[in-house]
Amino acid sequence: MSDRRCWFVCSVFLFLMASPAMAQPTAETFFEQHVRPLLSSRCWDCHAEDVAESGLRMDSRQALLVGGERGPALKPGDAQGSLLILAVEHGEADLQMPEGDKLSSEEIGMLKKWIDDGAIWPNSPDYVVATSKDTATGSLFTDEQKSFWAFQPLALPPLPTVQNAQWARNEIDYFVLARLEANRLSPAAPADKRTLVRRAYFDLIGLPPSPQQIAEFLNDNSPDAWETLIDNLLSSPAYGERWGRHWLDVARYADSNGLDENIAFEFIYKYRDWVIRAFNADMPFNQFVVEQLAGDLIPQSEGEAIEAYVDRVIATGFLSVGPKMVADDDPIKKALDVVDEQLNTTSQAFMGLTIGCARCHDHKFDPIPQWDYYAMAGIFRSTKTLEHLGVVAPIAEHSFQLTGYQSQLAEWEAQRHLVQSELDEFLSEMNVPEDEKKQSEFLQHLAGAAQERYQAIKSRLEEVDAQKPPEFIVMAVKEQEPVDLPVMLRGNYLTPGEPTRRQFLRIFTGEQPTPLETDQSGRLQLARWIADDTHPLTPRVIVNRIWRWRFGRGIVGTPDNFGLLGERPTHPQLLNWLAHAFVHQDAWSMKAMHKRMMMSATYQMQSAANSQAMEVDPENRLWWRFPQRRMEAEVIRDNTLAVSGQLDRTMYGSLMTQKDKQYITGTASSVSQYDNTRRSVYQPIYRSAVYDLLTAFDFPDPATLNGDRKESIVAPQALLMMNSKLIDQASQKLARRILTEEASTAERIDLLYEILFARIPHDFEQQQVEAFLPEFASADSTDAKVDQQVAAWQSVCRALMSTHEFICID
């Protein structure tokens, strides 16, 4: 992950410094002829101005004397005592420099001679390592870093003044309109009701409105018809399935490990279901954060059902579900890789920060010192994710006895007792010897009816044993012995540096370390810090994610990166206003945020382009129209099943056939396990072998967090529409559905357009479809004719389902 090297620095230095003093056959000449070229070609790539690996610069004598994290590199007059020589001689297993080929013994000899002769460096510049510390103020971070926009506390910005205030329906519109007006653009006209109803359905629940639902909205002439529609959709259980899936992209959710050993996670679906339920229940987002990071550390309160606590444990599946090198031979590296994955996902998911970069060195762009990385990493290292660190390490699981379990167990035990006593009775009846060995021999030689009776009892016993009520298994993290980690130089645990204490990022908490006061891992404290009302990033990041999932592009265009290398917000004050309202007016309610956004005039614009705006802002960054979007893969599949009347709306549970830890092989080549009509969110997600229907339409790699899916247009998508069983069956079912209606061809076409596009066909479209259908409408009703008719309508359905419009939201 690290940019360890600057690729330009070497040649620049060569150019600037190749001006040796030729005349003197002295130590100076020796340096220029033998030492400088060596340093510049073999050392400065990693140890100079731009990149000072391990805090060491080697482009000045002073810098060598000061040294890096391992201390001074140079002792003039004492080559053998200089760290530089130890490194180039590979004197220590983990200090072998430079990278690549070892220096020749001749070269090492030159270096030694130079040091022994006093390490003369003519006109050496006085560079020393520029750490992230601002040397002038003694501060860890520069003023520029501290004043970075995303790190500023949330404040409620005033609404900008606009000329066309009557356009605005709520605060959002003021911010949008102000920028449009500043660019001499005007917002697009409001979309018609048919467009809006289709847009709202796909947006909030990911399913199409039925003709009846369309009619309901069209016929509702009350002024709050739109609001009613939004409220209804937000209370549909399908809302959690739709928006929970968005979150699962961020949680890099999958039902198998992927990476080296692709083992099944049989129980992780409970986390997926927890997410869906949390969205449906409108769990406040701050609570949603805390439970995913540390739900297990909030104990069961007095009078609280065990299920409530178990749910919180399930929530921490967020930390467990990442991909892991479970077969890595190096146990310590394996544990630290898991920590790295969790730390990186956590910080990006909630704070939009790429902390992972600081594993090997101070973050190059954001104010995250390597020390802070290890301070936070200690929290996750104190958390148990893998049961042990052996090869093919099992992921930690919990086992619970839910309410009623004890009575179920007692009932089962009673049942078993009955059969067991019958067996005991039989054995004593038969005078079976007590000794085990003799017993089995005796029983084998039972004959006739006795043997039959014995077998019958035995098989009943086996039956009962198989019915023992199982405990409730949850894949989730646990606590373990709390530890603090040292900084690991170059990310290598074999080269420990300064010790750290578990704590949070100092750019936010202040520069004086305030170690956690806890005898636990510190996860709960971390979670509460991230979810605090005053955290500058968390509310901004989630509000931006919601905006991104709704409008196709975030106010910050890089929803997973709010750092220096991320994009700046197009509407910073709008983002601030939304984040502030989210925390202080809506109490972190995502449903309230949806409503805010959808009630705006900005959301209700039509998506048609106008050529003037296209010239000024072709990417629609200023939101002069509603952006047309292609549906996500899941929505395409669900929509296809829904319009053809096949969608099975059963919620929750697992469709996976593999047992826990079973290897996933060859799933991508076999679609049999996807041969069901449940919503896509319930289809198993196997890492390294994702359902091809999903990958074809840009389902992101579930090994990495991704809050910004792509929308590609490639030929395999067309092949899928042309030849997949999904479309074949759906078009046939839809054709049959259309044909059951007592209606004229024209009416049937109308109905098709209503079902597929929520609109009335244009004359041109009517004509084209009608012309496509050959003369089937004869009175003849032989089977052959019916089949032909179905085939013709199926072709029409397939053609319409293959159009761009079918998979787009206008």
Next chain:
Amino acid sequence: MNRHWHAQTASSRREWLQQSSAGFGSLALAGLLSADSPATTASVSGEESPLSVKSPHFSAQAKRVIFMFMHGGPSQVDTFDYKPELQKRHGQEFPYAKPRIVSSETGKLMASPFRFRQFGQAGIHVSEIFPHTGQLVDDLCIVNSIHGSNSRHGSALLELHTGSDTFIRPSMGSWITYGLGSENQDLPGFLTICPTLGHSGSNAWSSAFLPAHYAGTPIGFSSIKAEEAKIGYIRPPHDSQLRQRRELDLMQTLNRHRLEDSPEDDRLASRIESFELAFRMQTSVPALQDISQETDATLSMYGIDQDVTKNFGIQCLMARRFAEAGVRFIQVTHSYKWDAHGDLANNHRRNALEVDKPMAGLLRDLKQRGLLDDTLVLWGGEFGRTATSQGGNGRDHNNVGYTMFLAGGGVKQGIRFGATDEFGYFAAEDKVHLHDLHATMLHLLGLDHERLTYRFAGRDFRLTDVKGNVIHGMLA
């Protein structure tokens, strides 16, 4: 250094779409009905697509890559890294420290059960189990000093394919297709024939964060016979194709009608095009997979006339046909069979028998067609095997020194580059890390591995991350 080839001229494509408003149908249908429709019709709008041919950073000999991947890890000391000292000291202790991390306890030095013979003018020793490839040794650049970072199958396989043994990254085939585009707009730029699904699965050919156009397209999987392997959702030509064409015509008519209403809708225009490409692919891909027109001599050269070599032979022949047709990166996989923890002699003898003749056939065929000059061939596994024995007659994984070979495409011929220690355990001279191999391959294709970057989540990524050196000693 992200090149913005998406900034294309939408208008020219639209013009073309409008000009052909008579219907793609009539055009494509004509092609469909003519007996000798060319398999590779140039796409009218090809120069605008993300897959259109792009200039390399500098001129170079290699235009494409064929990678013969030996999943499981063939042993270097039993194939292309002849170690007389190992033969002499069979049964003795390995005198050096072993790697800090090893998969399992390994025993004493184990001589190769195979004899080695010198081949070619170069006089390079090759194991007796590769007699056909041995004869071509003067064409090979055998790199004996490859090393990687990880000794587990999954991690090592990812590192070989993507440069990272830890994270999900784009495959090298994706990077190369991203850098150079594809020479044939009717075919994917990156094909992988019968890949294995274990040990990282589709991540070995995924484009990760690169656009989907650059993802590898699998043809079948290792569990499917090569002759039955197909690209997903490609339906071979048959009667119902006429019906399909009619459906497409209706669909495209409706799409174009919408386009008239919103002529600036670039994505709709691309969607229209994608269906036409899909329709052409449906003809072109099966045609390329059809080897029935190849001569008996060719089939026999690849060993397709013999059961033991048939499967890999068909894969290799398909690779040549796709290479000829302009596919940028083609991988063939000999499925996960080389992992000889025990009974190495029989394991390697059998596996070599399956691949040797097809490998040599492919090299010979490329050569006689003049394709070897601009095709870079790579052969090898995700790691090699220990010089010491595991369980008496097997060898464990070894990532610290092993062998791959390259041929064609501007590499030095008839050489062994780099070397392991006298037992063949550690890479010792002119070490070539996988990052270096990647850097060198990109260089041979005219791409500077430090300039071939893609910006994702606020950072420029490279195939070689922040590492890798072009190994000039391997270049002709």
